[in-house]
Amino acid sequence: MATSQLLQLAQQIQDLTSKIVSDLSAHQIPEPNFTPSSTEIPETPETAHLRASLNDAATDLLRLVNGPRNDARNRICTLYDIVAWQAACEFGFFDAVPEDGGASISEIAVRANVDEERVGRFIRILATDRIFEEKEPGRFWHTARSVVFLRDRQIRDAVHYQVDEYFQAAAQTATSVKQTPDGFTLEKNPFVASHGAPLFQYYKQNPTLAARFASAMAGIGRMERQFDDLKDSYAWATLPKGKLIDIGGGNGHYAIALARTYPNLEITVQDSLEMMAAASLQDLSDLSGRVSFMQHNFFTAQPIACASAYLLRQVTHNWSDEDCIRIFRGIVPALEKSAPGTPLLVNDVVLPRAGEVGLYHERRLRQIDIMMMVALGAGQRSEGQFGELLRRADERLKIVGIHGTGNLSLMEVHLVRE
Numbered sequence: 001m002a003t004s005q006l007l008q009l010a011q012q013i014q015d016l017t018s019k020i021v022s023d024l025s026a027h028q029i030p031e032p033n034f035t036p037s038s039t040e041i042p043e044t045p046e047t048a049h050l051r052a053s054l055n056d057a058a059t060d061l062l063r064l065v066n067g068p069r070n071d072a073r074n075r076i077c078t079l080y081d082i083v084a085w086q087a088a089c090e091f092g093f094f095d096a097v098p099e100d101g102g103a104s105i106s107e108i109a110v111r112a113n114v115d116e117e118r119v120g121r122f123i124r125i126l127a128t129d130r131i132f133e134e135k136e137p138g139r140f141w142h143t144a145r146s147v148v149f150l151r152d153r154q155i156r157d158a159v160h161y162q163v164d165e166y167f168q169a170a171a172q173t174a175t176s177v178k179q180t181p182d183g184f185t186l187e188k189n190p191f192v193a194s195h196g197a198p199l200f201q202y203y204k205q206n207p208t209l210a211a212r213f214a215s216a217m218a219g220i221g222r223m224e225r226q227f228d229d230l231k232d233s234y235a236w237a238t239l240p241k242g243k244l245i246d247i248g249g250g251n252g253h254y255a256i257a258l259a260r261t262y263p264n265l266e267i268t269v270q271d272s273l274e275m276m277a278a279a280s281l282q283d284l285s286d287l288s289g290r291v292s293f294m295q296h297n298f299f300t301a302q303p304i305a306c307a308s309a310y311l312l313r314q315v316t317h318n319w320s321d322e323d324c325i326r327i328f329r330g331i332v333p334a335l336e337k338s339a340p341g342t343p344l345l346v347n348d349v350v351l352p353r354a355g356e357v358g359l360y361h362e363r364r365l366r367q368i369d370i371m372m373m374v375a376l377g378a379g380q381r382s383e384g385q386f387g388e389l390l391r392r393a394d395e396r397l398k399i400v401g402i403h404g405t406g407n408l409s410l411m412e413v414h415l416v417r418e
């Protein structure tokens with residue numbers, strides 16, 4: 001066993017990498033590489049766990065070897081990596097390079113409608129992160145790390161909305177903290193300081209950006225294994241007859257995926273008029289009407305009673321405690337009219353206690369917590385905080401189970417009647 005901490009970390013990296021390689025080999029899956037034809041390591045709970053441990057070990061090794069000053073220099077300059085991402089998304093660099101065969105800076109500049117000088121600078125910093133490769137001077141090819149954004153619009157949108165409206169908002173954070181000594185709210189937060197309106201109102205005013213946001217939500221879900229986690233974390237196939245109501249379901253991408261996986265499910269997706277417009281662009285002909293859409297404001301009483309279940313996916317983290325209480329209360333009358341034990345399923349991050357999970361995993365959860373603070377003056381919550389909000393909404397609302405193994409948990413809440 002290695003005696004130095006650096007060698008111990010290197011040994012952990014060796015052991016974890018050997019496990020990954022042997023698992024790939026056992027399943028006859030090729031190792032990933034940087035070429036566009038490379039496949040990714042499949043997303044399973046086991047690979048997610050190995051990856052998190054490897055990230056913890058490799059990042060600690062780099063932190064120690066780089067040292068605090070060198071590491072700080074690298075970190076503060078990631079801001080300029082984001083600037084290059086912003087240009088690449090905004091001006092379509094990913095589409096400007098064909099999948100087979102490269103493109104010169106001048107060709108990319110024409111397609112992107114940006115001058116060659118700036119295109120070259122932006123694309124060269126991306127290439128230092130293996131996003132594009134300059135195989136010949138002035139000529140770039142896709143890599144595995146760039147071609148994904150050419151092939152997958154939703155994944156690109158997931159990057160684009162972050163480096164655009166969210167990045168602008170994030171820059172206002174410290175200023176906004178000084179202006180709000182009592183804390184952030186939906187009306188007073190960095191996003192509002194930057195864009196002049198709360199997030200969902202801003203999207204109401206900008207339908208194109210609203211459609212990009214809906215597409216980004218689907219993309220983010222597929223950047224992790226969120227659908228698989230949702231699919232596997234509840235016995236959807238055994239839900240009794242009746243509608244599953246996906247409250248704040250966006251353009252219905254999760255409802256559609258669930259309905260395609262579970263032929264027993266009939267789902268109504270509720271959201272704003274703008275999201276209904278984005279939803280109507282999708283081809284649902286294979287679902288025989290099992291997914292329907294209705295406009296509904298979740299701050300008003302739930303209009304569908306006697307459902308098989310109610311789902312709130314990635315909704316609560318957008319709202320303050322008081323607003324979450326209003327959302328929960330809106331569902332209570334419908335739960336009262338539904339069969340006893342009808343679940344309210346809250347699918348969101350449940351923050352871990354200190355030391356409960358590795359730093360890599362906790363950091364990813366806390367990044368979203370800060371994102372919610374910046375964008376909505378809201379945040380993620382622990383199990384205790386959720387329990388307290390539910391109790392304040394209605395004493396009878398109780399968490400009866402917490403399911404799932406991924407970043408998001410599925411809390412099963414019942415209206416417990418004596």
Ligand SMILES: C[S@@+](CC[C@H](N)C(=O)[O-])C[C@H]1O[C@@H](n2cnc3c(N)ncnc32)[C@H](O)[C@@H]1O
Pocket residue numbers: 200217218247248249250251254270271272275296297298299312313314315318
């Ligand atoms: C973070 S997104 C989550 C969407 C979807 N559930 C998912 O998991 O991808 C939050 C959703 O809440 C919707 N929303 C915001 N305010 C709402 C309201 N008052 N009534 C209904 N939906 C609302 C937004 O339009 C958005 O689609």
